[in-house]
Amino acid sequence: MTDDVRNVHDALSAVAEHWQPHRLASINDYDVKVVKLQGEFVWHSHPETDELFLVVSGQLVIQLRDRDVVLNPNDVFVVPRGVEHCPKAVGEVHAILFEPQGTVNTGDVGGDRTAPLRELD
Template sequence: MTDDAVDLDEKFSHFTEHWSPKLVARINDYDVKIVKVEGDFVWHSHEDTDELFLVLDGELTIQLRDRDITLRPGQLYVVPRGVEHCPRADSEVRALLLEPAGVVNTGDAGGDLTAVVESI
């Protein structure tokens, strides 16, 4: 981590893969991550924590079992703990995530999309 300003555009330029969050800052016991997403993720939940999605570029849909939440740049949504959800994007989205340190991106589902979070 650094004590300088974090340039998110510069950080996004360091990777191309989708669904692989990167750690850009830590505040107390929370991770600030950035991620590029495209296509469908996996249905999952986080039993012990809420999860914040802030869209920076593109359009992200957070599918819930009873409705969809569509986010555009500058909009955020907090998925409450224990709520099953599935993010999806028809084209590439850049987003910021805020969640407690150590949260696994695939929650209770696991699988091939589970990412090891790297600092960039």
């Protein structure tokens, strides 16, 4: 991890695949991740941690069991720990995630959509 200034738009330009988070920076025991999203993910939860979504571009719907939360550019939403959710990108979405180091993108369900955290070049 570098201690240089990082540009969010440049970092997102370097991300090629959807649903593959890349570490932009770390602060204390947390990672700041950039990710491109498209389509629907999987229903999952993070029993031990909250998860923050910040939409940079596009529209992201965070499906919860009791409602949908619609996020547009510059909107932030925190999914509380243990709450089952399913992100759904309307078109391509660029986003920033903030969560503890080691947090798995598919939370408690695993499966073939589980992605290792990648480093930006």
